[in-house]
Amino acid sequence: MEKFHNLPLEKQRTIINAALDAFGTNGYKKTSVNDIANAAGISKAMVFHYFGTKKDLYFYLLNFCSNIVMEEIKNKFDNTITDFFERITMATTIKVAVIKKYPATLTFLYSVYYETNDEVIEGLASMMSQGETFRTNIVFEGMDYSKFKDGVDVKLVMKMLMWMSEGFINPSKSLQVEDLDTISNDFHESLNLLKNNLYKEQYL
Amino acid sequence: MEKFHNLPLEKQRTIINAALDAFGTNGYKKTSVNDIANAAGISKAMVFHYFGTKKDLYFYLLNFCSNIVMEEIKNKFDNTITDFFERITMATTIKVAVIKKYPATLTFLYSVYYETNDEVIEGLASMMSQGETFRTNIVFEGMDYSKFKDGVDVKLVMKMLMWMSEGFINPSKSLQVEDLDTISNDFHESLNLLKNNLYKEQYL
DNA sequence: CTCTCATAAACCGATTTGGTCAATGAATGT
DNA sequence: ACATTCATTGACCAAATCGGTTTATGAGAG
Numbered sequence: 189m190e191k192f193h194n195l196p197l198e199k200q201r202t203i204i205n206a207a208l209d210a211f212g213t214n215g216y217k218k219t220s221v222n223d224i225a226n227a228a229g230i231s232k233a234m235v236f237h238y239f240g241t242k243k244d245l246y247f248y249l250l251n252f253c254s255n256i257v258m259e260e261i262k263n264k265f266d267n268t269i270t271d272f273f274e275r276i277t278m279a280t281t282i283k284v285a286v287i288k289k290y291p292a293t294l295t296f297l298y299s300v301y302y303e304t305n306d307e308v309i310e311g312l313a314s315m316m317s318q319g320e321t322f323r324t325n326i327v328f329e330g331m332d333y334s335k336f337k338d339g340v341d342v343k344l345v346m347k348m349l350m351w352m353s354e355g356f357i358n359p360s361k362s363l364q365v366e367d368l369d370t371i372s373n374d375f376h377e378s379l380n381l382l383k384n385n386l387y388k389e390q391y392l
Numbered sequence: 393m394e395k396f397h398n399l400p401l402e403k404q405r406t407i408i409n410a411a412l413d414a415f416g417t418n419g420y421k422k423t424s425v426n427d428i429a430n431a432a433g434i435s436k437a438m439v440f441h442y443f444g445t446k447k448d449l450y451f452y453l454l455n456f457c458s459n460i461v462m463e464e465i466k467n468k469f470d471n472t473i474t475d476f477f478e479r480i481t482m483a484t485t486i487k488v489a490v491i492k493k494y495p496a497t498l499t500f501l502y503s504v505y506y507e508t509n510d511e512v513i514e515g516l517a518s519m520m521s522q523g524e525t526f527r528t529n530i531v532f533e534g535m536d537y538s539k540f541k542d543g544v545d546v547k548l549v550m551k552m553l554m555w556m557s558e559g560f561i562n563p564s565k566s567l568q569v570e571d572l573d574t575i576s577n578d579f580h581e582s583l584n585l586l587k588n589n590l591y592k593e594q595y596l
Numbered sequence: 597c598t599c600t601c602a603t604a605a606a607c608c609g610a611t612t613t614g615g616t617c618a619a620t621g622a623a624t625g626t
Numbered sequence: 627a628c629a630t631t632c633a634t635t636g637a638c639c640a641a642a643t644c645g646g647t648t649t650a651t652g653a654g655a656g
Contacts, residue, residue, distance in 0.1 A: 191602085218422045220644065231604045236646060341585065348582045352552060354559030378552045381545065385589040395633085424613065435635045440615060 189248070192238035201290070203228040203238070207249055208292035216246060216305040246308060250300060253293045254315065260285050270332040272342075273383045276349055277376060283357055284372050291365055294357060335391040345386065352378065393452070396442035405494070407432040407442070411453055412496035420450060420509040450512060454504060457497045458519065464489050474536040476546075477587045480553055481580060487557070488576050495569055539595040549590065556582065 192200065206227035210219045221242050225232040239245035264282050269275055286293050303312060333342045356375050384392060396404065410432035414423045425446050429436040443449035468486050473479055490497050507516060537546045560579050588596060 194602095214418065214422055218418055221646085222643080232645090233604060233647080234602080237602080242645065337589075340589075341581070344578065344582055344585060347578055348556060348585075351556040351559030351579075353555075355555030355557070356559075374548065374551055375555075377545070378548055381548060381552075381590075385541075385544075386585075398633095425615085426612080436614090437616080437635060438633085441633080446614065 205290060205292060207245060208290060208296040212292045212295035212299045215299055216303055216308050243307060247311060253297050256289055256293055257286055270330060272331055273379050275331055277379060280375060284368060335387050337386060337388050340386050409494060409496060411449060412494060412500040416496045416499035416503045419503055420507055420512050447511060451515060457501050460493055460497055461490055474534060476535055477583050479535055481583060484557060484579060488572060539591050541590060541592050544590050
């Protein structure tokens with residue numbers, strides 16, 4: 189692996205992006221090392237030279253993405269914030285930051301979650317449950333629901349926002365990084381719109 | 393093709409579902425006829441027996457799905473409805489109906505939209521543009537935006553709803569058909585919530 | 597003028613690909 | 627009872643692709 193890390197950072201980025209994108213969209217089995225090499229603009233032999241085997245590469249990426257996400261959470265997550273919309277905004281900001289670093293990170297992790305291939309699932313189980321509980325905790329735990337107008341079904345609002353953020357960072361849509369700021373602005377404006385209309389007036 | 397249509401309908405369904413699912417999740421090139429045969433519980437030879445070639449099957453499915461969607465639109469679409477939320481509700485109802493008929497229809501069509509394989513793209517271009525303009529027309533054309541409260545950015549609401557419906561029918565999420573009614577109920581309730589809070593009082 | 601080492605093309609056996617074909621066997625007509 | 631039809635499949639085919647290795651090249655460091 190030292191071989192890989194001796195490369196110029198830009199080249200590392202290119203290769204990692206190519207690999208994340210390939211695995212993320214096609215899964216472990218359907219992704220060939222050739223796919224990755226071609227997308228990265230290097231020869232297939234180099235991939236093996238850097239990472240050993242296809243499986244090694246896969247787990248390297250998994251570890252790599254986990255670190256990115258966790259680091260971003262460590263930097264940006266503030267559990268003292270109890271306001272519903274601020275929490276969501278925070279979560280989205282984290283997502284956007286991750287995507288800006290390596291665009292296919294979430295697509296890849298998402299695909300890992302649904303991976304079924306025998307050669308890799310064994311190494312996945314532990315990490316999965318961990319991530320799952322973490323994710324729900326981060327969004328749901330300790331939030332202040334009291335600011336909503338009476339009659340507003342907060343669980344429903346939550347679901348709406350889940351759907352929105354799923355559509356918002358839809359993997360399949362060839363999301364350009366340049367558009368990301370525009371879109372995330374729209375998203376934050378949407379949150380404001382909701383807040384303005386669903387919170388009691390005293391909290392606006 | 394007569395061969396295929398002589399099969400019991402249930403078996404046709406199984407095969408089509410398997411093929412739509414496979415092509416939809418893995419694209420044309422990465423989907424092998426074996427994948428489809430195995431998922432459908434028949435031998436690979438039968439697939440060729442029924443459909444000729446892999447490419448023939450692909451275009452058969454494309455035509456099949458287009459028909460399903462268009463038929464459902466013909467049945468359920470009412471362009472005299474100008475109310476924003478009723479329009480959205482209608483569109484969603486159509487989507488749900490399509491999914492109930494053949495769960496992978498939209499996933500498949502979505503994947504066709506992003507297909508890049510040389511062997512098939514040529515046959516796709518015309519159908520694509522057609523579907524695109526149709527879809528935007530169906531949602532945007534002739535809608536009455538005047539019922540919203542002043543200050544509500546209708547375009548933004550539109551985007552929200554787009555995101556919601558994307559997340560709502562997220563292909564990757566292993567959406568069970570049994571859950572579909574529950575989820576679509578939630579979706580409709582969400583629409584009501586929005587309507588109640590974004591429309592001028594006189595229109596509630 | 598070496599020695600090292602990143603790199604890619606050529607190569608390896610094994611598997612998989614799209615597609616065919618012969619053999620089976622259940623149904624049908626006579 | 628026998629012949630015919632035909633859906634179905636496992637075996638098969640050449641060609642491509644698979645994960646992975648090896649060899650040849652060439653630029654850079656000592």
